[in-house]
Amino acid sequence: MTGSNVGETLDPTRVLAELLSRPTAEGVLENALAYAATLLGGHINGYAVVRRGQDKVAAVFGYPRTLIGTAMSGPWAAMRPRVLSDGSSELYEANAPELHKVLDAAGMRDVALSLVVPVSDRGRTLGALVLDRTNADPISPTQQEAVARWATAVAPILGMLDARDDWQQAARQVSGAVVEAIESQDFDGLGHSAAVADASMKIGRAMGLSSREQEELWFAATLHDLGKIHGEQGHALVGANFLQNVPHLSEAQKAIRHHHERWDGQGEPDKLSGEDIPLYARILAVANAYVRTGDLERVQAQAGKGFDPRVVNALQKALEKAAAS
Numbered sequence: 082m083t084g085s086n087v088g089e090t091l092d093p094t095r096v097l098a099e100l101l102s103r104p105t106a107e108g109v110l111e112n113a114l115a116y117a118a119t120l121l122g123g124h125i126n127g128y129a130v131v132r133r134g135q136d137k138v139a140a141v142f143g144y145p146r147t148l149i150g151t152a153m154s155g156p157w158a159a160m161r162p163r164v165l166s167d168g169s170s171e172l173y174e175a176n177a178p179e180l181h182k183v184l185d186a187a188g189m190r191d192v193a194l195s196l197v198v199p200v201s202d203r204g205r206t207l208g209a210l211v212l213d214r215t216n217a218d219p220i221s222p223t224q225q226e227a228v229a230r231w232a233t234a235v236a237p238i239l240g241m242l243d244a245r246d247d248w249q250q251a252a253r254q255v256s257g258a259v260v261e262a263i264e265s266q267d268f269d270g271l272g273h274s275a276a277v278a279d280a281s282m283k284i285g286r287a288m289g290l291s292s293r294e295q296e297e298l299w300f301a302a303t304l305h306d307l308g309k310i311h312g313e314q315g316h317a318l319v320g321a322n323f324l325q326n327v328p329h330l331s332e333a334q335k336a337i338r339h340h341h342e343r344w345d346g347q348g349e350p351d352k353l354s355g356e357d358i359p360l361y362a363r364i365l366a367v368a369n370a371y372v373r374t375g376d377l378e379r380v381q382a383q384a385g386k387g388f389d390p391r392v393v394n395a396l397q398k399a400l401e402k403a404a405a406s
Contacts (some may be wrong), residue, residue, distance in 0.1 A: 110140035168195025202240035336361035
């Protein structure tokens with residue numbers, strides 16, 4: 082992903098798709114920088130520094146990729162959030178003269194304003210995002226807070242990759258983080274996907290899905306409404322399309338595409354009916370309806386019409402089990 086200084090809006094779903102398909106620290110940080118730049122309104126170049134003994138540039142946005150791997154010191158040394166009115170001066174003072182030519186070639190000498198945001202996970206300092214303004218616009222406190230929240234969301238993913246932990250868990254973290262970032266733009270939608278994922282998992286367990294199937298179902302449920310970033314109409318298709326380059330989530334992609342189909346064939350986008358509708362999509366439809374209404378009887382009234390009766394029955398059993406425990 083390359084940088085831009087024209088203030089273009091980066092689609093967070095594209096960020097998520099790239100993160101899921103490219104599970105490396107560089108991939109995570111590059112996309113984290115790209116989305117952080119949009120939170121600042123564009124006109125941003127940036128780089129991410131990782132702390133592994135000596136501080137090194139691990140990813141760039143807008144700056145030349147030749148910077149990656151460069152060891153250097155700078156205004157992130159204290160690892161606290163900072164807005165610098167003369168960030169380039171502090172950067173140059175902290176580094177030896179022989180490195181100045183590298184910084185000059187990258188166009189870093191005339192930076193007027195910089196935002197430094199540390200990336201820490203469970204008390205462990207991992208590095209920092211450094212975002213340099215390329216025009217005269219200020220960086221507001223609201224923008225600073227938004228980038229800090231984003232860095233907090235990204236940190237556990239970077240920590241997991243750094244520790245070589247299970248990528249599936251890291252993928253869950255980034256999926257939840259990006260969904261929350263999108264839902265936070267609409268207060269009424271905040272937490273909806275997490276609630277649908279929870280209801281879907283209860284149904285899945287009641288139906289005896291395997292652990293692998295439950296994992297696929299979780300991703301489908303968590304990501305089912307991402308297409309709404311482009312509006313309500315056609316959001317299922319939009320959401321499915323952004324997963325097309327993530328082959329290990331192909332079943333989740335099908336579920337997202339078809340979660341507005343109806344058991345009676347009157348849904349969309351393909352008017353599938355009965356068991357021609359993918360199972361995960363049938364589960365999503367029931368879970369989505371239950372989360373939105375909170376009324377089991379209303380969901381049951383649609384069994385055999387809008388919803389698969391077997392899935393509705395599984396929801397009932399799951400709720401009864403939860404109430405009894």
